Amino acid sequence: MNFISLTYTDLAIASLLVIANALLSMALGLKLEKRFLIAATRTVVQLTLMGLVLKTLFELTSLWLTALAALVMILFAGYEASARQKQRFSGFWTYGLGTSSMMAAGLIVTTFALTTQLRPDPWFDPRYAIPLLGMILGNCMTGISLGLNSLIGNAVRERVAIEARLTLGQDIHQALGGVVRDAVRTGLIPIINSMSAAGIVSLPGMMTGQILGGVPPVEAVKYQILIMFLIAGGTAIGLICAVYSAAWRLSDTRHRLRLDRLSPIQEP
Amino acid sequence: MMSVLQFQVTGFSRLHLGPIDFALFAGETVCLSGPSGSGKTVLMRALADLDPNEGKLELCQQDREAIAAPQWRQQVCYLPADSGWWTEIVGDHFSNPETALPLLTRLQLPDDVLTWPISRLSTGEKQRLALARVLLLKPKVLLLDEPTSGLDAEATLAAEAEIKEQAKQGSAVLFVSHDTEQIARIADRTFVLANGTINDTVSEAPS
Numbered sequence: 001m002n003f004i005s006l007t008y009t010d011l012a013i014a015s016l017l018v019i020a021n022a023l024l025s026m027a028l029g030l031k032l033e034k035r036f037l038i039a040a041t042r043t044v045v046q047l048t049l050m051g052l053v054l055k056t057l058f059e060l061t062s063l064w065l066t067a068l069a070a071l072v073m074i075l076f077a078g079y080e081a082s083a084r085q086k087q088r089f090s091g092f093w094t095y096g097l098g099t100s101s102m103m104a105a106g107l108i109v110t111t112f113a114l115t116t117q118l119r120p121d122p123w124f125d126p127r128y129a130i131p132l133l134g135m136i137l138g139n140c141m142t143g144i145s146l147g148l149n150s151l152i153g154n155a156v157r158e159r160v161a162i163e164a165r166l167t168l169g170q171d172i173h174q175a176l177g178g179v180v181r182d183a184v185r186t187g188l189i190p191i192i193n194s195m196s197a198a199g200i201v202s203l204p205g206m207m208t209g210q211i212l213g214g215v216p217p218v219e220a221v222k223y224q225i226l227i228m229f230l231i232a233g234g235t236a237i238g239l240i241c242a243v244y245s246a247a248w249r250l251s252d253t254r255h256r257l258r259l260d261r262l263s264p265i266q267e268p
Numbered sequence: 269m270m271s272v273l274q275f276q277v278t279g280f281s282r283l284h285l286g287p288i289d290f291a292l293f294a295g296e297t298v299c300l301s302g303p304s305g306s307g308k309t310v311l312m313r314a315l316a317d318l319d320p321n322e323g324k325l326e327l328c329q330q331d332r333e334a335i336a337a338p339q340w341r342q343q344v345c346y347l348p349a350d351s352g353w354w355t356e357i358v359g360d361h362f363s364n365p366e367t368a369l370p371l372l373t374r375l376q377l378p379d380d381v382l383t384w385p386i387s388r389l390s391t392g393e394k395q396r397l398a399l400a401r402v403l404l405l406k407p408k409v410l411l412l413d414e415p416t417s418g419l420d421a422e423a424t425l426a427a428e429a430e431i432k433e434q435a436k437q438g439s440a441v442l443f444v445s446h447d448t449e450q451i452a453r454i455a456d457r458t459f460v461l462a463n464g465t466i467n468d469t470v471s472e473a474p475s
Binding site: 164171 | 309318319336337342345352354405
C-alpha cells in the first residue's frame, strides 16, 4: 500500500488551526477557548492510547484480549446511549437496556461479517473485528438512543390516550402499538438517510480513510457498501431489542402502563 | 329487586388508601364523595386495575386474578375525568359507530359528529363522547370520575338519564361528583372517602 506517512511536524502545523480557533474565540468573546483546547488535547490523548492499544492487540492476536476490548467498547457505548436519554428507567434498567441490546446487535453482526464475508485468519483478527464493531456500535448507539427517547417521551405524553384504550378493554400491545412503531421508525431514519446520501452528498469516513491509505476506490467502495449494510442490520437488531424490552418494562402482566418505573426527569 | 352481589372489594389498599371494604350491587348508583386529594381517582383507577394495588376484588363471585386484565376493564369500566383520543377522527374511537348513533343523539351530540376531527370537539363534547364510549360497552360496573363536570345543565340531565338507564339495565355505578344537587338527583347512597377509607354502612344488598 502506498500512503503518505504523517510526521509529528505535520500534526503540529495542523494544530495551528485549533489554536487559531481558540484565538478567534477569545477575540469574539465566545468563552470557548478553554473547551477547544481541552477537547483537542483529549483527541490527541485518547486516539494515541487507542493507537497503542490497537498496535498491541494486532501484534498479540489473542481471542481473549480482543473480546475484552470489544466488551469495554460495548460498555462505553451503553453508557453513552443512556446518558443521551432525557427520561430514563429507574435502577439497573437505565443502563442495562441499551447495553444489552447493543451487545446483542454488535456481536451478532460483527461475527456474521467476520465469519461469512470477510473471513480473516484467525476469524477474530482484531484488525478487522475491532474497527467493524466500532462502526456498528457507533451507529447502533445513535439509533437506540433516538428510539428510546421517542418511546419513553411519547408514552409519557400520550398517557391519557394510551390509558383510554386500556380502560376500553384493549390490551397493552394495541394500546402501545403506535408508540412502539414510532420509536422504531425514528431510530431507523438516520441509517436510511446516510444510505441515501452516501456517495452523492458525503464520502463516508471509512471509504475516505481507505482511499487516503492507498486502497483503489472501487475496493474502498465495496468495503463501504458492506459496512453500510452491516450498520443497517445492526441498528435494526439493537433498536428492536431495546424498544421492545423498554415497552415490556413500561407494562406488566395486568396490561397496565407503568410510568412509575421511570425515574423523575433530571433538570439539565 | 336486584340483589345479586356484583362487585366486592375487601382489604383493598393503594398508596395512602386502605384498607377499604365495600360492595356494589347491580342496579344501584353510588356517589363517591370526599374532599379533593382524598384519593377518589386513585381508588377508581386501581379498581379498574390500571395501577398496582393490594386486596381482593371480586366481580360476580369471580376473583379479578381469574379474569384477564382487558376483560376485567371491559366489565369494570373506568371513565377518567380527562378523555383520551388516539387517532384524528372521532368515529375511529368507537368499535361499532353505527350502533352508537342513537345514544349520541340522546346525549345531544350532532348527527355527523363521528366524522369530525378530534380537534373540532369542545370539552363538553369530548366528555359526552367518552361517556358514550363506555356506556356502549355495557359494563357490569361503571366507574365515572366527574362525568358531567364540563357540561351545561341540559346536557348534564341528558347524561344523568343515560347513566340511570345503564343502572336500570343491571350495571352498578360508582361516580364522583361535587355537585350536591346531582348527588341528590341520582345517587342511591353515598360513600365518603376520608382518611383513606370508606364508611360503607350498607354492606348487604339494599332491599
